Amino acid sequence: MTTLADPHKESFKLSMLLNDTRYRSLTFQFIALVAIIAAMAFIGGNLVRNLAEAGLNISYDFLGAQAGYDINQRLISYDSQDTHGRAAIVGLLNTLIVAFLGCITATVIGVVAGVLRLSPNWLVRKIMSFYVEIFRNVPVLIWILIIFSIMINATPAPRAFRGDNATASMWFFDSVAVTNRGVYLPKPIWGTGSMLVVGVFIASIIGIFLFRRYARKQLFDHGKMVPTLWPTIGLFFVPAILAQLVMGSPISLDYPELKGFNFTGGAQIRGSLIALWFALAIYTGAFIAENVRAGILAISKGQTEAAGALGLRPGRIMNLVVLPQALRIIIPPLISQYLNITKNSSLAIAVGYMDLTGTLGGITLLQTGRAIEAVLLLMMFYLIISLSISFIMNIYNNSMKLKER
Amino acid sequence: MKKSVFLGALTVAGIIAGGASAATLDEVKARGKLNCGVTTGVPGFAEPDASGVWQGFDVAVCRAVAAAVLGDGNAVEFVPTTGKTRFTALASGEIDLLARNTTWTFSRDVDLKFEFTGVNYYDGQGFMVPTELGVASAKDLDGATVCIQTGTTTELNLADFFRSNNISYEPVPIETGAEAVQQYIAGACDVYTTDASALAAQRANFEDPSAHVLLPEIVSKEPLGPLVRHGDNEWADIARWTLNALITAEELGVTSVNLEELSAGTENPEVNRLLGTEGELGSMLGLDAGWAKAALGVAGNYGEIFEKNIGAATPIGLARGLNAQWTDGGLIYSPPFR
């Protein structure tokens, strides 16, 4: 034992830093560290010099300064007297809204189109391939511009609703107006006691879930089919409507009405939001459709056949056998599509939707001239959003993964 | 292999793009071209025509400066900029002169470290509405949807105007003039607001210009002028006095028609100083004696440039108004050449 040369006894030589694999990686990393520091010195030095030459400095004070511009769509109260910082938050919320709506809609469109691409119906299959190919192969910016133009020109202006010979009319008993400024919907007004109605409604939704779980348990444990459709519908509507009637209609609706230049009252979903939302959803939907199709095709045909042999109907085969398995394959690319929607929502600038890029990276940047600070903040915000989305979706993905035992 | 393309491109870039340093004049001369920042397209002010040649009122300023410095009005590299990119382009030295409908404001002059070299167009923010709405004053616009072209001081003026009159509005910010017009024509907004000159220019392109009116209110002062970087006073002087030369020439009756004749020498000493037959004005600027003559030789004096690009005879059809010579009751006034 002792006769074997002990490597530790070997005296340390400089050449070991290069030739000995134990130390070589340390050497490389040390050199990399020096290189990083040198790069920092280079970039930082240039920045400081260039700023000094232009007589500028780095300061985030502008975030506290008065913004001076208005934003049409705002989730939190904001007017032109508020600060640039608050304007950035308003923009951030608008980004989140359009990203959230876009993700949900794109998923729905994508799943439907992906399933229909495998439909036995030739015409439907071809239309869906056409949709997928045409949207996947044309830049999203062009789609946003085209859809925005369609939206502006194909829907009537509010002034078309005016007068005796109005060329446009509202839908659903004068409660919904579709105009090229957006869609106006009735808005609920929360009177006294409305919380109770809402409470009843939430309780009935919980009831629906419990009931369905019970039905499932009955099915799995005792093989008894408990009808779920009608009880669900009943539970959904009846208690809330009863509460509304009993309490003397605490929730009333505020209908949009054409007054002056615009529809007033009701809730407005702005045209820019709709155009961007729709464009992002339909564009990304095409990609999701491909992912869904690939996921479904990856499930071996034996699964479908086995399910068919058990006597399941095609719809149930899709819902109960194929899709749950395909989901595991679909989710990872779906995460990156969600990230793409969020990132592509920064093209809002092309349709005048005031998202983060429009406020912080747009008007604020222009008015204050603080380009470096604004762009850095902008990137930081997007980075945080992206990392949060991938964090949440990865948790979901892990929970969906095949549990190997 | 691919790396070499990069290196090659780098070399090319090094050839065509000069650096940002104090002596802009020397650089422009060495480069043989003036890099001039313009808009991406505003009819009458700066737009490339069908054959790709930049035309317009702001473009003429660029050409005049190029002619004064380099003796050739075509020795200009036009760099299209957006509202967002224009200041960085100037600050970083990518362009030598910015002639892009830029409003002279305190913060731009002082905080952003630029030097405005004069005013070539006195503008103001106006409103355009369809005639059928029957609106007579901007104060009747309570609740209206207003299309704004972003990237200017417009948003701020608008917010101030509506707030001070205590009326509500819905702003719709649009990036390009063309898209703002699209929305306005389709009725997606009731009002379109931007600089009054641009409103007039865009209305001229409508299918039925008479169906739209400009409201009488002008809610802001928008003195538009060329600007350069802070700190290089020699270069700023050249830009400033080239513009002044165009203005003075109109005042003194020097036109592209009689330029040759007058530059042979006249009775009027100021004309002689302007055209370099008397005095040393050119060399004081570090230019040839005939610098102003060259500048005037491109497209004539201020009045001629105005009439050719945006005047009453053009589709834009702007009246001189505030932009008449001071002798005609306008604000265009040049310090004396002396």
Place this chain on the structure above:
Amino acid sequence: MSDSTSNVAFVRTEQIPPSAPPMAASGPVKWVKDNLFSGVFNTILTLVAFYVVARFAVFVFPWFYNGVWDAASRKECLEILDGVNGACFAVLVDRWDHLVFGFKYPPEGYWRIILSVVLLLVAAAPALFSSLPRKLLFFTAFYPFLAFWLVWGGSLWLPLTILGLIIATLLIFRLISSEISVDVRKLVAGAIGVICGAGLAYLLFIGAQELVFIANSVGTEGLVSTVAYGVFWIMAIFAYVFCIPMGIFVGYAIFNSFEDGGLVSIVASLLFAYLAFSFLLAPIWMALNAVAPIELPAVASRDMGGFMLNMLLGTICVSLSIPLGILLALGRQSPMPLIKGVCVVFIEFIRGVPLITLLFVANVMLAYFLPPESNFDLILRVIIMITLFSAAYIAEVIRGGLAALPKGQYEAADSLGLDYAQATRLIILPQALKISIPGIVNVAVGLFKDTTLVSIISMFDLVGMIRGPIQNSTEWTSVYWEVYGFGALLFFVVCYSISQYSQWLERQLNTSHH
């Protein structure tokens, strides 16, 4: 027995010819029944789909059919159409050059662009189709230089000299690494070690001074500044302390490699390349050009525009980002935590922000990060940022390819005694890249589409040309569908062909795995 049966009159001796299937079970009728009306649900779907298609066709077809191709302005179009639903394709005719080549590229040079696109197809072919002769790859390697000359013009000698210097660099690498004897190499290694060591120590010393300068200009006002001040000082001290040891060490490392010649030949050839490109390039190509001028009119990069700019950005950025992406992917797989960390942070950062913010960086920030005297023009800054952007995505694709390789491949390489560089170059990358090609092609298509974003930072690419000069011009205001449709069509043709290729390739790769 057999006789008796054959003579029976009522037994057939020949087969009945197969009769045509019933009308309902064959031909178009059956096809329609199976494919369009095979159930209630399907029938409804078919009817709905048919209705949608019909509505669409009824609206769009006359628009196409009535299209006006010859007019000078939109007003003229409307006069010709006289109230009929029809397109105004005249804008495409009138502004064709602008849409395709941009409005600044000299019209007499359009053939140069067309020729380089055609040659691009030729150059890309051997890389895309493995059945073509490998010798064609020489043309692929030569293509960038040729295309550079064709597109940007100037003297042909410039790219040729660059090519020559690159070949010279490679020759020097070979010379030092394998041609010369160990004794000579020892001398060379000593000399280069001293030069590089001294140079590095000097650079680090300057860097340290720079860091002190930064620290002092950051100052100590406020918490953030104080922390930054401290960090910069620590880095500065680090650089000061290590500038001489690092110089000595790196110099020694170069000298130490004289036996196998790896490091010294790399460093020597890099040093040669640096010197050659700094001092030899300009005199050589200018001299050559003076002797035998082969020139095309030079075109500045700023004058590129239209769809050509999209093509240019797409091709250059994708080809530059593939090597960068490979390095990043290898770095991310590296066992060294610092290198891995840097790669992970870079990749995740780039993938976490929208391209448009990176373009803002190119537009408004990058100029501040570069030395004052090196003023890159906008297109070059944009190329840098888009390249970094796509490199991060390509790195992720290649990482997928690396991860998909069986562990046995790595172990086999180790057991053959190959070192990291050899194993990566000879065993890992060829297989990983082959798996990654479809993914890389997808990234390339996505990137090509994303080049339209440069329109937002005032570059006149196809979309920028439409939204800027064309829609703002007096003649063509309010022209939307025709120009956007044309833009969509151009992109569709290119992207669809590439994605069809990618699908073909995936099928090829699938069969090869059987």
